[in-house]
Amino acid sequence: MKKQFTVLNKAIVYPGYFRMEKYRLTHTLFNGGWSEEISREVFLRGDCVAVLLYDPHTDKVVLIEQFRAGAILKPEAPWLIEIVAGGIEAGETAEEVAYREAREEAGCEIKQLTKISQFYTTPGCSAEWLTLFCGEVDSQLVGGVHGLAHEHEDILVHVVDFDSAYAMIAEGKIISSMPIIALQWLALNKQQLLQLWHPTIS
Numbered sequence: 001m002k003k004q005f006t007v008l009n010k011a012i013v014y015p016g017y018f019r020m021e022k023y024r025l026t027h028t029l030f031n032g033g034w035s036e037e038i039s040r041e042v043f044l045r046g047d048c049v050a051v052l053l054y055d056p057h058t059d060k061v062v063l064i065e066q067f068r069a070g071a072i073l074k075p076e077a078p079w080l081i082e083i084v085a086g087g088i089e090a091g092e093t094a095e096e097v098a099y100r101e102a103r104e105e106a107g108c109e110i111k112q113l114t115k116i117s118q119f120y121t122t123p124g125c126s127a128e129w130l131t132l133f134c135g136e137v138d139s140q141l142v143g144g145v146h147g148l149a150h151e152h153e154d155i156l157v158h159v160v161d162f163d164s165a166y167a168m169i170a171e172g173k174i175i176s177s178m179p180i181i182a183l184q185w186l187a188l189n190k191q192q193l194l195q196l197w198h199p200t201i202s
Contacts, residue, residue, distance in 0.1 A: 004028045008037065019044040045128040049097040050085035052116075052132075052182035053108050054162075055139035056194055061165045061186075062106050062142050063179065065156040081158070081168065083179045084108075094131040102135060106157050107146050110135035112197060116185050121177065132182060136197055162186065 005027035014020040022041050026034050053062035063081050071078040086101040088094060095113055102108040116132040139159045147153025160168075166183050168174045174183070186193070 001028065001030060001032075013041060041125070043126040043128075045087070045126055047088045047094075047129045047131070048085060048121075049088060049094045049101065049131050049133065050083055050178045050182065051098040051102060051110070051113070051135045052083050052179070052186060053102060053106060053110070053135050053137045053139075053142075054186060054193075055137055056198055058139055059162045060139040060159050061162055061183070062108060062137060062139060063158045063160055063165060063174075064105055064146075065158060066147070066154060068176075077175060080176045081174045081179065082176050083182055085178060094133075098133045098135060102137070104148055105146055105153070105155050106142060107144060108135075108137045108142055110137060112136045114193060114196065116182065130178070132178065132185075134182065134186060134193065162190075 005025055007023055007025045009024040011022045012019060013022045020041055020043055022039065024037055024039050026037055029035055055061075062084075064084060065079055065081050067078055068080045068082075069078070071080055084098075084101045084105045086097055086105070088097050092100075098113055099110050102110050113133050113135045116134055118129065118131045120126075121128045121130050142159055143157055145154065145156055147155040162183075165174075166187055169180055169183060174180060
């Protein structure tokens with residue numbers, strides 16, 4: 001089967017800071033032939049970066065907590081435990097965004113950075129493409145409330161033992177996808193990461 005699709009029409013539904021586009025399209029089917037015309041809205045967030053901040057000397061991670069409008073349909077949980085993240089602006093690399101967001105959201109300086117993966121976050125409705133990193137930090141220098149006032153950010157920083165952070169997934173205290181993916185990656189790859197960053201302490 002040759003996978004193909006044809007865009008019949010594209011219209012901008014909402015042209016704000018985030019953009020919504022509506023597509024009319026058709027695509028090939030696994031059993032042969034082409035689909036009927038389909039109408040789909042796509043949310044354009046832009047390319048983004050997230051970074052799990054990890055201190056290999058203390059085995060602690062830096063997590064952040066903030067109010068998320070997307071979680072208000074479950075009113076018991078609109079304040080989410082997450083990892084540092086942000087959008088890639090014009091002229092920036094994904095690595096530069098990781099360093100910038102670590103400073104802005106957690107007051108951290110990243111010492112070195114390792115790429116974990118790249119993936120679509122919610123491809124059923126959004127074009128967001130995420131680059132996920134793990135960054136080394138000194139957790140002893142971290143804490144407080146951070147964020148940019150002009151972006152209405154109010155971000156509380158938590159320094160948590162890795163085992164405690166990982167347990168928060170099973171306990172339902174971490175319910176956002178990026179920290180779940182990042183913490184599970186670290187659980188599987190911690191020894192390889194230590195060998196890469198600091199062979200003497202692995």
